[in-house]
Amino acid sequence: MTKKTLKSYAVNLIAVMLLYGTMVYLSESGVLSRYYSGILVLVCINIMLAVSLNLTTGCLGQIALGHAGFMSIGAYTAALFTKWLDLSGAAGYLGYFGGLILGGLLAAVFGFIIGLPALRLKGDYLAIITLGFGEIIRAIIENMQFTGGAQGLRSIEQFSTLPVASGICIISVGLLTALMRSRHGRAILSIREDDIASEAAGINNTYYRTMAFTIAAFFAGVAGGVYAHYIGILGAKNFNFSKSVEIIIIVVLGGLGSFTGSIVAAILLTILPELLRDFENYRMLVYSIALILIMIFKPSGIFGRYEFSLTRAITYWVDVFKGKRKPFAALRSRNNKETED
Amino acid sequence: MQNIPARTLDDLLVLEDKRMVDFIQQLINGLQIGSIYALVALGYTMVYGIVKLINFAHGDVIMIGSYVAITTIPLLAAFGAPSWLCIIASVLFCAFLGFMIEAVAYRPLRNAPRLCSIITAIGMSLFLENLAMLVFSPNPRPVPRIFSTKPIMVGGIQFTFNTLLTIIVSVSLMVAIQFFVKNSKTGRAMRAVSEDFGAAKLMGINVNRTISLTFAIGSGLAAFGSVFYSSTYPLVEPMMGSMLGLKAFIAAVLGGIGIIPGAIIGGLIMGVAESLTKAYINSQLADAVVFGILIVVLLVKPSGILGKNTKEKV
Numbered sequence: 001m002t003k004k005t006l007k008s009y010a011v012n013l014i015a016v017m018l019l020y021g022t023m024v025y026l027s028e029s030g031v032l033s034r035y036y037s038g039i040l041v042l043v044c045i046n047i048m049l050a051v052s053l054n055l056t057t058g059c060l061g062q063i064a065l066g067h068a069g070f071m072s073i074g075a076y077t078a079a080l081f082t083k084w085l086d087l088s089g090a091a092g093y094l095g096y097f098g099g100l101i102l103g104g105l106l107a108a109v110f111g112f113i114i115g116l117p118a119l120r121l122k123g124d125y126l127a128i129i130t131l132g133f134g135e136i137i138r139a140i141i142e143n144m145q146f147t148g149g150a151q152g153l154r155s156i157e158q159f160s161t162l163p164v165a166s167g168i169c170i171i172s173v174g175l176l177t178a179l180m181r182s183r184h185g186r187a188i189l190s191i192r193e194d195d196i197a198s199e200a201a202g203i204n205n206t207y208y209r210t211m212a213f214t215i216a217a218f219f220a221g222v223a224g225g226v227y228a229h230y231i232g233i234l235g236a237k238n239f240n241f242s243k244s245v246e247i248i249i250i251v252v253l254g255g256l257g258s259f260t261g262s263i264v265a266a267i268l269l270t271i272l273p274e275l276l277r278d279f280e281n282y283r284m285l286v287y288s289i290a291l292i293l294i295m296i297f298k299p300s301g302i303f304g305r306y307e308f309s310l311t312r313a314i315t316y317w318v319d320v321f322k323g324k325r326k327p328f329a330a331l332r333s334r335n336n337k338e339t340e341d
Numbered sequence: 342m343q344n345i346p347a348r349t350l351d352d353l354l355v356l357e358d359k360r361m362v363d364f365i366q367q368l369i370n371g372l373q374i375g376s377i378y379a380l381v382a383l384g385y386t387m388v389y390g391i392v393k394l395i396n397f398a399h400g401d402v403i404m405i406g407s408y409v410a411i412t413t414i415p416l417l418a419a420f421g422a423p424s425w426l427c428i429i430a431s432v433l434f435c436a437f438l439g440f441m442i443e444a445v446a447y448r449p450l451r452n453a454p455r456l457c458s459i460i461t462a463i464g465m466s467l468f469l470e471n472l473a474m475l476v477f478s479p480n481p482r483p484v485p486r487i488f489s490t491k492p493i494m495v496g497g498i499q500f501t502f503n504t505l506l507t508i509i510v511s512v513s514l515m516v517a518i519q520f521f522v523k524n525s526k527t528g529r530a531m532r533a534v535s536e537d538f539g540a541a542k543l544m545g546i547n548v549n550r551t552i553s554l555t556f557a558i559g560s561g562l563a564a565f566g567s568v569f570y571s572s573t574y575p576l577v578e579p580m581m582g583s584m585l586g587l588k589a590f591i592a593a594v595l596g597g598i599g600i601i602p603g604a605i606i607g608g609l610i611m612g613v614a615e616s617l618t619k620a621y622i623n624s625q626l627a628d629a630v631v632f633g634i635l636i637v638v639l640l641v642k643p644s645g646i647l648g649k650n651t652k653e654k655v
Contacts, residue, residue, distance in 0.1 A: 063456055065463075117640045124395050127459055128594065129639050131587070132632035139629035241583065245463055252460055285471040291464030295457045296449045 008311040015310050016170055020163075027162035037162040038230070043270045044162075044169035045227050050250040050262035051173050052219035057248065058257035058305075059180060060212045061192035063127045066114075066134030067220050067247050072239035073110055073137060074103030074221025075228035076147055079156045082229065088157070096159040096229060100168070104221040110137075111217025115210045134244055142236040152235035153228075160230035168226055172219050177259055179215065188212050192257075242284075249287055252294060255301030260308040265301070365498050367620040368613060373504045373573065375612020376511035380566035381589035382596070382604035383518060384439075384559030390535040390599035391555045392451070397462040398442055400586015401469035402560045405438060406431045406567030407484070407577045408477055414485050424487050432564040439560025440553050448549070466583065473579035484575035487568065507569040514565060515605050518558070522601060531555055535599065584628070588615070591635040597645025606646060610634075 027037045049071060056064045078099035085095040114133050141147045148154065179185050187208045190198035199205050228234050250269050254261025273283050294301060319325045381403060388396045410427040417426050446465045450458050493500040522528035530551045533541040542548050570585065571577055592611040596603025611631060618630045638645065 057456075061456065063459055124455070124459065125594075125639055125643060127395065128590065129636055132591070132635045136629045136632045139626060143623065143625050245467065248460065248463070256456070281475060284467060285475065288464045288467035288471060292446050292461050292468065295453070295461040295464065299453060299457045
C-alpha cells in the first residue's frame with residue numbers, strides 16, 4: 001500500500017466519522033425534531049436502495065425492476081426475526097443487527113436463485129423477469145399466514161433511529177464503493193461496456209453478473225430491514241412495482257453508474273416531496289415527465305458517471321490555492337468529454 | 342378461502358358449484374379473458390417486433406380506452422344511440438394516443454441505448470396512470486352495461502352474450518391482423534422494418550410512418566380489449582392497466598415476442614391458466630402463477646413457444 005492510498009484512506013475515514021458524528025449529534029441533542037430525523041432515516045434507506053440498484057442497473061447495465069421484492073424479503077425477515085427474539089435495549093439492538101444481516105442474506109439467496117438463470121437473458125427479458133419475481137414475492141407475502149397476510153405485520157420495534165440508520169447506510173455505501181473500485185468492480189464495468197469483449201478478455205461474465213446481482217439484492221434486503229424497523233408496520237402493498245420504479249427514478253436522475261449521483265438524487269427526491277406537501281397529488285406526474293425528459297435530453301442524469309472523490313477534491317483545491325490551477329477548468333473539460341461520448 | 346368476498350362473476354361461480362360443468366365453465370371464462378389478453382398482446386408483440394421496445398405504456402392505453410368508453414356512453418345515450426358504439430370512440434382515441442406516445446416519447450430515442458427506451462416507456466406508463474388519477478380521481482368508477490349479459494344455456498354450461506361476443510370479435514380481429522400483416526403492402530413494410538430497419542429505409546419504406554401506424558394499430562386493438570374487459574369486469578380505475586398490460590406482455594413473451602400467432606396462443610394459455618388457478622387453487626395467487634409461468638418459459642425457452650433461437654453476433 002502506497003503512502004498516497006494510506007493518506008487517502010485516512011482522509012476519507014476522518015470525513016466519514018465527522019459525518020456520522022454530526023448525525024449522532026443532530027439526533028441526540030434534539031436539534032432535529034422527531035419528524036426531521038425521521039425524514040433523514042428515510043433518506044438513508046433510499047440511499048442504500050438507490051446505490052445498490054445502481055450496482056445492477058448503472059454499473060452492470062442490466063435493468064432490474066424487482067428491487068422492491070428484495071427489499072420486502074429483507075424487511076419481513078428482519079422484522080420476523082426481531083419479533084421472534086422479542087428483546088429490548090442493547091440485546092435488542094444486537095438482535096436487530098442480526099436480523100438485518102439475516103434479511104440481507106436471504107434476499108441475496110433469492111437474488112442468486114433469480115440471478116443465476118435470469119442473467120443469461122439480457123436487457124428486456126431481465127427487466128420482465130425481475131418484475132415478475134417482485135410481483136410473485138408480493139403475492140406470496142400477501143397470502144402467507146406468518147407474514148400477517150393482507151393485514152400486514154404490526155408492532156415492529158422501532159430500532160432504526162437516525163444514528164443507527166445513518167451508520168448502516170455509510171457502511172453499505174462504503175462497501176459498495178470499495179467493491180466498485182476493486183478489480184471485481186472493473187470486471188463488472190467491462191461487462192456493461194461490452195459483454196462479448198469482456199468475455200473474450202477472460203472475464204467470467206456469468207460469475208460477475210450473478211455476483212453484482214446478488215450483492216445488490218443483499219443491500220436491498222438490509223435496507224428493507226432498516227425500513228421495517230423504522231416504519232413499524234409492514235404491508236405487502238408497500239413493496240409493489242411503483243416502489244421499484246421509485247428507486248429506478250432516483251438512480252436515473254442521479255446518473256446511471258454514479259454512486260454520488262444516486263446519493264444526491266436520493267436526498268433530493270426524499271426531502272423535496274416532504275417540503276412540497278400540497279404538491280403531493282402531482283408528485284408522480286412530475287416524476288414521470290421528468291423521467292421521460294431526462295431520457296430524451298440528458299440520459300446520463302445529473303452526474304453522468306462522475307464520482308465524487310474527497311482526496312481528489314482536496315488536492316484540487318490545494319492546487320487552486322497555490323495558484324497551480326484555475327478553479328472548475330477541469331470540470332468543464334470533463335463535461336465536454338462526457339457529451340462527446 | 343371462505344373469507345374472500347365474491348367480487349366478480351368468476352369468483353361467484355367459484356363459490357357456487359364445483360363439478361365438471363364448472364371446469365368447462367372456467368375454461369370458457371379463461372378463453373374469454375384470454376382472448377382479451379391476446380388482443381392486448383398483439384399490440385405488444387407488433388410494437389416489440391418493429392422497434393424492439395417493451396411498450397410499458399400499452400397497458401395504460403387500455404385504461405384510457407375504458408375511460409373514453411365510460412365517458413362516451415352517457416353521450417350516446419343522450420342521442421339515443423346504442424351504448425356499444427362507444428367502442429368506435431375508444432378505438433379512435435386510443436389509436437391517436439398510441440401515435441402520440443410514439444411521436445412524443447419514443448421517436449426521439451429511436452437510436453438511444455435500450456436501457457433509455459425502457460425507462461422512457463416506464464415513465465410514459467407512470468405519466469398516463471397519474472394523469473388519469475388527476476383527471477378521473479383514483480376511485481374506481483362503475484361501467485354502465487355495454488353488451489347484453491343475458492345468459493344462454495347450452496347443456497348446463499352458461500354463456501353470456503358478452504362472452505361469446507368477446508371471443509368471436511377477438512378471434513376475427515386476430516385473423517384480420519394476421520392477414521393484414523402477411524398480405525397487404527403496409528403489412529409487408531412492417532415486416533421489412535422489423536427485419537432490418539436500415540435496409541427497409543434504403544428500399545424506400547417510410548420507416549417513421551410504418552412505426553406510427555404499428556403503434557396506432559396496436560393501441561386500437563388494445564381499445565377493443567379495454568371495452569371487452571370493462572364489460573366483463575365493470576369497474577374502471579387508473580391502475581387497472583398496469584396488471585392487465587403486464588399479463589398481456591407475458592402472453593406475448595410466452596408465445597414468442599414479435600410473432601403474431603404466438604401472441605394469440607400465449608394470450609389464451611394465460612387466460613385459461615389464470616381462470617383455473619382462481620377456481621381451483623387460490624384467487625389471490627393467480628398473479629403469482631401467471632408470473633411463474635413467465636419465469637419457467639424464459640428459463641426453458643426464452644424465445645417463447647413459437648420463437649426461433651437467434652445467434653448473438655459481435
